[in-house]
Structure formats: C-alpha cells, structure tokens
Amino acid sequence: MGLFDIVIIGGGPIGIACGLEAQKKGLSYIILEKGPIVNSLFNYPTNMQFFSSSERLEIDEIPFISKEAKPKRDEALEYYRRIVTSNKLNIHLFEKVLDVEKVDQTFQVKTSKGAYEGKNVIVATGFYDIPNLLNVPGEDLDKVAHYYGNPHYYAGQKIAVVGASNSAIDAALECWRKGAEVTLIVRGPEVGQRVKYWVRPDIINRIEEKSIMAYFNSTVKAIHEDSIEIINEDGETLSLPNDFVLALTGYKPNFKFLKMLGIHISDDKKRLPEYNPGTMETNVKNLYLAGVICGGMETHKWFIENSRIHAKMIVAHILDKNHK
Structure with a gap:
C-alpha cells in the first residue's frame, strides 16, 4: 500500500x-x-x-x-x-x-x-x-442496553433509566413523551449540573409532578427479567416492575x-x-x-x-x- x-x-x-x-x-x-x-x-x-x-x-x-x-x-x-x-x-x-x-x-x-x-x-x-458497566447481576440480559436510539421502541413499556447526564435525561424525557412509564435512578443527589440548560428544568418539572419517578442517592442492586432491584437513599432494597433498562452511565x-x-x-x-x-x-x-x-x-x-x-x-x- x-x-x-x-x-x-x-x-x-x-x-x-x-x-x-x-x-x-x-x-x-x-x-x-x-x-x-x-x-x-x-x-x-x-x-x-x-x-x-x-x-x-x-x-x-x-x-x-x-x-x-x-x-x-x-x-x-x-x-x-x-x-x-x-x-x-x-x-x-x-x-x-x-x-x-x-x-x-x-x-x-x-x-x-x-x-x-x-x-x-x-x-x-x-x-x-x-460503556461504564453497572457490574450487577442481570446486566447481561437482553432487556439491558448501554446505548439509546429511538424512543418509539419503548412506547408502553416500563423502563428504568440509570444515570443523570445528558444522554440519560434525554432518553428519560423522550421515552416518557412516547408513552413509556419511566423511572430514573440517579447515584447522586440531583440531576447532573452539566445537563443542557434548556433540558434540565424540563426533567426537574417532570420529576416534581411525578410524571417521571426518580430515585436519588440510589444504586442498582440486580436486574431480573421482569423487575429491577435498587437500593434507595435509606438503604432499603426496592423491587420495581420493569421491562427494559437503559444503563446510560457514560x-x-x-x-x-x-x-x-x-x-x-x-x-x-x-x-x-x-x-x-x-x-x-x-x-x-x-x-x-x-x-x-x-x-x-x-x-x-x-x-x-x-x-x-x-x-x-x-x-x-x-x-x-x-x-x-
């Protein structure tokens, strides 16, 4: 050559x-x-x-x-x-x-x-x-994705979005607007400060009105075929009904x-x-x-x-x- x-x-x-x-x-x-x-x-x-x-x-x-x-x-x-x-x-x-x-x-x-x-x-x-992996049991299930494409795929489904950066917040909002039941799981105390300035107020308002459920200071413990286990800020283990997981953790x-x-x-x-x-x-x-x-x-x-x-x-x- x-x-x-x-x-x-x-x-x-x-x-x-x-x-x-x-x-x-x-x-x-x-x-x-x-x-x-x-x-x-x-x-x-x-x-x-x-x-x-x-x-x-x-x-x-x-x-x-x-x-x-x-x-x-x-x-x-x-x-x-x-x-x-x-x-x-x-x-x-x-x-x-x-x-x-x-x-x-x-x-x-x-x-x-x-x-x-x-x-x-x-x-x-x-x-x-x-991708930065969660390193939890069940992360290799087909229902788990570390990349997000089109919200239409998740319409009518119960999805958990893990993360608090732009990719996670965009996915949560788009999927919710297409009819998904969205739960946001955030390791820190709030939505990321570097989230786009015109998007951050939108997600905060959706959380406050409970259109999107959010668990802050929380981590994923395990993922199952029909549920996801998380540890909330009080140290309690919660099992949430779930169809798909978007692990958008960077x-x-x-x-x-x-x-x-x-x-x-x-x-x-x-x-x-x-x-x-x-x-x-x-x-x-x-x-x-x-x-x-x-x-x-x-x-x-x-x-x-x-x-x-x-x-x-x-x-x-x-x-x-x-x-x-």
Whole structure:
C-alpha cells in the first residue's frame, strides 16, 4: 500500500479534520474508520441535539448550516459526510484497526482488511465505544442496553433509566413523551449540573409532578427479567416492575488500545494519556492524540469545538520535523 506520511485512526469529526489538514499541506494520509463516516455520531440517539451551536462544530472553516442554532444528529451526519465526499478524503470505512507496531522509524498498522505503513500515527478514536458497566447481576440480559436510539421502541413499556447526564435525561424525557412509564435512578443527589440548560428544568418539572419517578442517592442492586432491584437513599432494597433498562452511565476510551501503542496512562482516576499539549505528540515519538481521547476519563473536557485545533497543531509539528 506504500508509505503514508500519516495514518489516522478514527474517522470522526477530529479524524476528518486531521485528514483535511494533511491534504491541504500536501502530506499523504489515510483515515481508518471501523464503521460508517463519523461512526460515533451515527450511534448517537436519533433525536439528539448538540449542546454546541453549528459554527462551533465546523471544521476547517467550512460553514455548517442548521435549521436551529444548535444542530441535531442527522444534520451533523450530513455535514461531515459532505465534507468527506466533497473533498475526496482518503478514508477507509468499516475497517477496524487490530494492531499497531513501531518498527524502526515507521508504524505498521494492521486492520481487518489490510495493512498500512506510516511515518506518523494520529489516534482520534474518541470514547464512545466502551460503556461504564453497572457490574450487577442481570446486566447481561437482553432487556439491558448501554446505548439509546429511538424512543418509539419503548412506547408502553416500563423502563428504568440509570444515570443523570445528558444522554440519560434525554432518553428519560423522550421515552416518557412516547408513552413509556419511566423511572430514573440517579447515584447522586440531583440531576447532573452539566445537563443542557434548556433540558434540565424540563426533567426537574417532570420529576416534581411525578410524571417521571426518580430515585436519588440510589444504586442498582440486580436486574431480573421482569423487575429491577435498587437500593434507595435509606438503604432499603426496592423491587420495581420493569421491562427494559437503559444503563446510560457514560463511556470511556479504549485504554487497552492506548497501552498497546506504548502510551503512558496516569495511575489516578483521571487516567490521562501522556502527550505534549503544545504538539499533541505522546511519549511515543511520531504518535499523536487528537480530540476527546486526550481527556482520559474526563470525557467532558474535550469536545469538537475545542479540539478542532489539534489537527493544525499536529500537522504543523510534523511539517516542522520534516524541514529539520
């Protein structure tokens, strides 16, 4: 396949931004995406609306026009797809990276469909692939999901939504509006403070009027075919009739993959990968990180809007090294 200047792992918005920047600067590159274009966004809830406004989701100053100030999932899918196709980016879809090995001064990248060689590698894989598990009996039942798609599926059903962040709150409200009987189970004392400001009052009002039942300072003890057991704030075990469980307790980066690459990970709860914030280069020479993966377990730290710059930083550093 030849030797690429850059192999980009991950075809999300930031991976695409890296490909665009490499193309503009005359560097050879390939983007490897294990699913469709912007696979993580494709797996977002059907009706999801971004917290950021459309201009903050733009890459390479390509205008993003949306019906509302804050675009929805389908608008974002269309925007990033058009960027890929209009710019004829060299992206390989449905091609999962299986192994990366540094041999002398280059990286050997093996995928589900082939093998590639690169002088530099950029990892822009995000954090949406691995859910934070509840680790309770019954979590492996078919009725339990760690991802949420369309509320129509849950109409007329008794569902328990576990979590207090945007994904959990959106799911609870949407499913309730489609006729589901919704119970919200929250580990902390209140709805998350980072919930979208136009959504948070809505869920609080629904809880106060008891349209949605909420158990705060509560945890899941076990899940059964027709019920869910929780431990409430008084330490009591309650058994609630239940058809489905949406365990929307967040996600985490693939630390196993990062360690395989030789990237150092901090030992604290943040599990921060080691990289130079001025160049985005990791402790492994010519291996870079871009996007939300830079935040380790602090998945709220980096977004599209504040990590778009990573593409320009990385490519600039690569060009600077080439000229020395």
